[in-house]
Amino acid sequence: MRWRSRVLRGRLREQGSVVAMVTAVAVAATTLVGLLAGLLHLAETQGAPAALSRLSPDDVRIEATVWVQGEDTGLVLDKARAGLAEITGDVPTGETTWQVGSLRALPGTDTGTGEAPHLTYLSAFSVTDDVARLVTGRWPERAADESGAIEVNVPEIAARELGWQVGARVETRPWDGEEYAAFVVVGTHEAVGAGTAWTRDRLNGRGTEPYPWPGSLGFRSTVLWGPLVADPSALDGPGLVDTAYLMIEPRPADASSEALREMRQEVRNAQATLSESLDPEADGRVRTEIDRALDAITREVVVMRAGVITIGLLLATLATTVMLLAARLLAERRAAENELLAARGASPAHLRSVVVLEALTLAALTFLASPWLARAALERLTGSGDLSAAGYLVGPGLPAPVLLTCAVMAGVLAVALCVPSWHTEGSTSATAHAGLLRAGGDLSLLALGGLAMGQLIAYGSPLTGGPGGVGVDVVLVTGPALVTLAAATVALRLVTPLGRLADVVAARARSFVVPLAAWQVSRRPSIATGTVLVVVVAVASGTFSAAFLSTWRTSQIEQVDLAIGTDVRVDGLDDEPAAAAVAVTAAAGPDGHAQPVVHRSVGIGPRGNIGGVTAQLVALDASRPQDVRGRSGSTPEALLAGLVEAQPATGTGAELPPDTQWVVATGVLGTTPATGGDGMVDVTVEGPTGLLVRSEQRTVPLGEPFEVALEVPAGGALRVVAIGVTLAPRDLPPLDPQDPLGPLVRTLEAELSVTRLGAVPRSAGISNPYVAADAASTPVTLSAVGWSGALRQPPRVAQIEVRGGVTAEPGDGALVVVGTMHGDGGGMELATLLARTWEASGAVPAVVGRAVTDDLAMRPGQDLTLNLGGTRVDAEVARFADEVPGSPRRGSILVDQLTLARAAIEAGGPSVSPDTWWVAAPDDAAAGVSAALAGTGAQTRTRVELRQEALTGPVRVAVPATMSLVSGAAALLVLVGVGAVAAAAVRARRLELARLQAVGASRPGLMGGIVAESTMLVVLGAVVGLLAGYGLAAVVAPLLTMSPDGRTPVPDPVLVWGWAAQTTRGAAVVAGACVVVAVVVALGVRRTSGAALRMGDER
């Protein structure tokens, strides 16, 4: 042992710089791989919890709706609580309740009208700022005051309308009983964000609305006021609560993964668990999205893992290659020394033990230093930027995966240092490598890589699905690394022919420098192995990573853009469409533009045959392609072209005064021959955003003058753009045997003459249409210019042939619409006459998504019918599109919103209410739109935020971080690797260089020769690496680019590869490597001396 340590000490003393260099390279390589392992570990352990912590309460809430059925509320809630606790298990949770009391009558509100008394109800829930705003007084602090009156906080509208001041006492009784109870008003409130938490309320937070009297089946109506918010203790006991909502909000970020797994399992049986726990006292229903939320994050983690491992393997391959090159530098020197020692009597066992001791020492040093360095690097990496924003934090101590990875790398180093000393005499690692090549190892590698890539292409993703959920296919993720190595071995095979070519050139050259390089490359190809290998792997890894990163980023952005369709999407606005239009338009501000968008599932089919196929209908303003977002570089203009061609400009019709609430129409509706019966009149108004709203219909008698008031929504400047009537003749006209169309044809002429339009303002405070009809109204100018007529049969008689025409013409200041119908009579019932300000546009032009055409064989120009909740609208296939903005995943149909709305009204249907609002706004103004709509209950999603989330979400942020890391590390490692190879080459050829100097070679000449030699190899490696990187990126990057939930992205990812940038990257590697070689050579090639020449023959 003493002899071994003496040898080791001596070597360390004499060759300290070499040993230090090898150790440094090994430590650097191991640190980088350890860093990668640490990043993956952080993403797994912190990314997922961070993502979990960002889930909204709506995403994780487990809500039990319990119908108390007269039982004790506290008892039933306890049982429900126990049931939900079984589901959540060890996951920490929070809890809130919302109790809705029984209906109670308000005595006195029925006095003198003969109608049913008004109703009210108690409620108890957690009052927070995002649920309700206190207007006056306070919230209840106890069940009842000293007099026994229950403390209640009432809706502001109820207080205003019913004269309830703070301190007022309100007597109530059960709607079906006589047990009077007194309430005392302690304050008033307004609901905030109606439509969210308030969905649990009987009135959705509106405070009041007409309500059917309980048990009357809707034949008797009254008015409901509420909720009267009480202290929860006021609702304890049996019979006080109808429905109780128990909201359990798990905190998954604080739970162990095991607890989360168990909860996920239990959620599958949540309904059964709750029912069992409530039985027999009550019934309940459980509702939650937490299973979907957890599954989505689980899939996202797997997707992230696949990406990180795939890219990480490239870095690991490169790092290992560089480390092995450095190890070879030392091992070859040891092999030579060992032969010398063997010649002096050292036994093989002795020699091997020294090698093992040295290898273990270096491996131990590497293992001791690398994990801490990796941790420090990880700390720095997560200290700022996206990883920091994602919440990544390096904890104390060393993560086990980092330790394990560094241990493996250190083990590889030890083996690499030992193996050459086990070679038989005369063998070196270089010849062994050459032997491996001859044995077809490279071809095997090529075949393996090709196989993995083939499988990857066949599967379309490195993910596998199984009974345990989605997972990473370990074989498929190794494909890129295997292909990179295979490309490197192919490049090695090119060294010899390249050298021969250079040799031929060198033979005819006069100079010495370039031929020296050519001779080395052509006649010592094994020395080229290291340089070419490391450069190919590094350039391939670097360019692939960079391209993958660009492709991934672009795809994530495109997925977001296409999914949201515009800059800001506003959903869940509970207001009437016209009021919503005002709110959204105001929120959009002067730089933005808001538009209503219809986004719903509709039935589609060939004309007249709806069939069972559904598609996602997206109806937007096709005249504003600038508001539509989608694939980078795509042209929404081309997508939307033709959808709006038949649509006239808006702004026609009769302009209503501002603040109009009622449109009073006066006129006559008649038929020839007279049939008796009724007609139902309505008006359609158009708002500033192009939104059409059709009023409720009012019945008027056929054949008599009428005066009806039609309520229009509050929505700024409105214009009457259509007046319609639906006919309900009591008697059909007689058959006309003389009718040229045939003996079984009836003819009916209907005429609607509107002689006056008036407007009653909202400020008049009239809520009754009959009162409004009699109220003073402002005349509205109604010119017949620009109006035309339409006659459509309603859907239910669509099979009945109806022929006829309608004209709209002025007459004595009136708008007259006359329609003549011929038919067997069926189509005359509920036929619609319509006077409107737009010309008949025929079928609605539609862009049809490819997925729809998979279900229905279609061709451009084909007629379609869209079924919008019973209203059948004719459409025509204008063209096909791969994907539709705003609805990329499903089979979708894209039409112009206004064209569709007009067609729906022509078809006799109700106005098509928007399902969502799109706002086009500059990126820096998008957040302002969200802020402006805060508190309205609207859910806003901005493209900017979604992009940010898509790129830097807590889980997926690890993917771009890894790609950036690999890209940078590749550049670093290639310099280290090439430098190590150059140092080894200089050291191995030091005697030869000294002799060449002795025969006249200058030091700069020799250095130039070595640099030229390295340049040839680096250029070869860079070219092959660049091609390999491109090939890999072209094939693999789109396959590895997935949606966050592991599905194929929509739109399809397209490779982002910039030849200029990538070539520049390769050139930078070449330049950097040459500089490093030059420095190493300058340090290594010394002025020749007698001492150098005495060293003996090189090996």
Next chain:
Amino acid sequence: MTATTTARQDAGRAADGPLVLVEGVGRTYGSGHAAVHALQDVSLQVAPGEMVALVGRSGSGKTTLLNTIGGLDRPDTGRVVVAGREVSSLDERGLVSLRRDVVAFVFQTFGLVPVLTAAENVGVPLRMLRTPVAQREARVELLLDLVGLGAHAKQRPGQLSGGQQQRVAIARALANSPRLLIADEPTGQLDSETGRAVMALIRAVVEAEGMTAIVSTHDPVMVALADRVVHLADGRLVDA
């Protein structure tokens, strides 16, 4: 003006004096107690065309003296002048010029570049002088014929015997027509018969090319072939 022309002019200037002038040269390796005095106050003159045998026991300073003369080592004291150039004060560029134009080495271990053929090895010094290809190939062929290896031009050192390798080394040394040939135990790794042949070759080419030679050797045959024998013992000249 080419480097060759300059060498000729240098040689002309030194024609009247010794080609090699060594004056009071001392060289010590290490310091203190570990100091090894390789050369101590060595003075020597070698006339143009003279062939000097440098003999002495191993460690007597022969190689150090040769390296000092050839510019591979620098003396601590004294000076060395070769062909009129004070070698001990030449910078790197001057030394390169000296080795290309004036001095040529033949090493005990041959010093051939293993990946090059015999012809390529011989052509190396000519490449350094950027000799035209045709001229270089003709010169290489001539030299290989001179050393009797015309038929082995395409073989690499590893395919040649020790004697053949040394003859290639001699041919390489003669390639740029040096004024001074320094041979450090050129037969040290050869058997006696081959050694004699190599010695005879050196003697022959020195006479044929009209150059000066300093040869360190233990070989009595070489000693016999030399014009003059210089003895070194413990870094000092015993007689000159």
